[in-house]
Amino acid sequence: MKNIKKLSVIGFLFIIIAVLAIFQPAWGADDISVTDIQPVYVEKGSTNYTVTVRAIVENNGEGDNVVLDIAAIDGEGFQLKTLKLSGYIEAGKKRALIGRIRIEKSVYEQIAQWECLR
Numbered sequence: 001m002k003n004i005k006k007l008s009v010i011g012f013l014f015i016i017i018a019v020l021a022i023f024q025p026a027w028g029a030d031d032i033s034v035t036d037i038q039p040v041y042v043e044k045g046s047t048n049y050t051v052t053v054r055a056i057v058e059n060n061g062e063g064d065n066v067v068l069d070i071a072a073i074d075g076e077g078f079q080l081k082t083l084k085l086s087g088y089i090e091a092g093k094k095r096a097l098i099g100r101i102r103i104e105k106s107v108y109e110q111i112a113q114w115e116c117l118r
Contacts, residue, residue, distance in 0.1 A: 031059060031060045031061025031062075032057060032058070032059055032060070032061070032066055032068075032089075033057070033058045033060065034055050034056070034057050034058075034068060034116040035055075035056045035057075035058075036054075036055065036056040037053065037054070037055040037056075037070060037114040037115065037116060038053070038054060038114060039051045039052065039053050039054075039114070040052050040053070040054045040098070042108070044105075045105075046105075047104065047105055048102050048103065048104055048105065049102070049103050049104075049105055049108045050100055050101070050102050050103075051100065051101050051102075051103055051108065052098060052099070052100050053070060053083060053085070053098070053099055053100070053101065053114060054096050054097070054098045055068065055070060055085055055096070055097050055114075055116065056094060056095075056096055057085075057087075057089060057094065057095055057096075057097050058089075058093070058094040058095075059089035059090065059091060059092065059093055059094075059095075060091075060092065061091065062091050063088070063089065063090040063091040063093075064088070064089070065086065065087070065088050066086060066087060066088070066089050066097070067084060067085075067086040068084065068085045068086070068097065068116055068117075069082055069083075069084055069116070069117040070082065070083050070084070070085055070099070070114055070115070070116055070117070071114065071115055071116075071117050072103070072107075072108075072111045072114055073111070073112055073113050073114070073115055074110045074111065074112055075110070075112040080103075080107050080110060080111060081101060081103055081107065082117070083099045083100075083101040084099065085097035085098065085099045086099075
């Protein structure tokens with residue numbers, strides 16, 4: 001009987017942890033505004049480019065870790081590549097989040113804009 005209670009408690013804790021892990025760190029995603037997404041540095045190789053992308057992010061909610069998916073979009077609106085930007089932003093503060101991604105030269109040449117996916 002004691003083993004069943006222990007297993008029940010362990011199972012309950014596991015479920016709580018699993019559910020909490022599903023949620024993204026920025027709980028109030030409506031409190032986050034993203035502006036000025038652009039490549040700030042492009043390291044050009046013969047077939048592949050390494051692109052450093054910067055987004056200016058403002059947190060109007062509580063201070064928290066913010067995770068954003070940023071997409072490279074072509075002229076017809078199709079997603080070519082995506083990358084994640086993340087970092088801690090204090091409440092009421094603005095911060096630049098930066099990430100790097102490798103992109104084939106032919107794909108990079110098709111990029112018309114960068115946008116935040118929500």
